[in-house]
Amino acid sequence: MCFITRSIARSITLKSIAVTALLACSGIAFSHDGQTHPSAADTVMGEVRKIDTENQKITLKHAPIKNLDMPAMTMVFRVTEAKQLNGLKPGDAVAFTADTVDNILTVITLKAAAAK
Ligand SMILES: [Cu+2]
Incomplete structure (x- = not known):
């Protein structure tokens, strides 16, 4: 999902849209705290x-x-x-x-x- 969003962001010249897209990606990445949780x-x-x-x-x-x-x-x-x-x-x-x-x-x- 992030990859696609970044690809779209790169193809769009409007910087603000690209930044928004990247922030959205970061939000997804950081929603996980990076620790392993046993299931x-x-x-x-x-x-x-x-x-x-x-x-x-x-x-x-x-x-x-x-x-x-x-x-x-x-x-x-x-x-x-x-x-x-x-x-x-x-x-x-x-x-x-x-x-x-x-x-x-x-x-x-x-x-x-x-x-x-
Ligand atoms: Cu051991």
């Missing part, structure tokens, strides 16, 4: 390795995380709420979404999944 489509399969309820942390062996551009690995994530860890134990299969929150890799949604 249901970004759900990642993982296996619980360690639970640290006190520090709201979980160690997960996870499949590639597309929205974070991260390959499969085992790593520690923060959870947004300690209660997300309720009922989980090492060895459990989980389905989760993760994102960077305040520069910390954080599990956003987390639920037990059927074992593979």
Whole structure:
């Protein structure tokens, strides 16, 4: 959409129209804050390795995380709420979404999944 608007703007000699069109484009571009937001489509399969309820942390062996551009690995994530860890134990299969929150890799949604 932006591309077409810019092409039209370039072909029009009236500068004000071109500027208006470019501003409209910027508005569209900046309406997104540039951060990645996990959606249901970004759900990642993982296996619980360690639970640290006190520090709201979980160690997960996870499949590639597309929205974070991260390959499969085992790593520690923060959870947004300690209660997300309720009922989980090492060895459990989980389905989760993760994102960077305040520069910390954080599990956003987390639920037990059927074992593979
Ligand atoms: Cu990782």
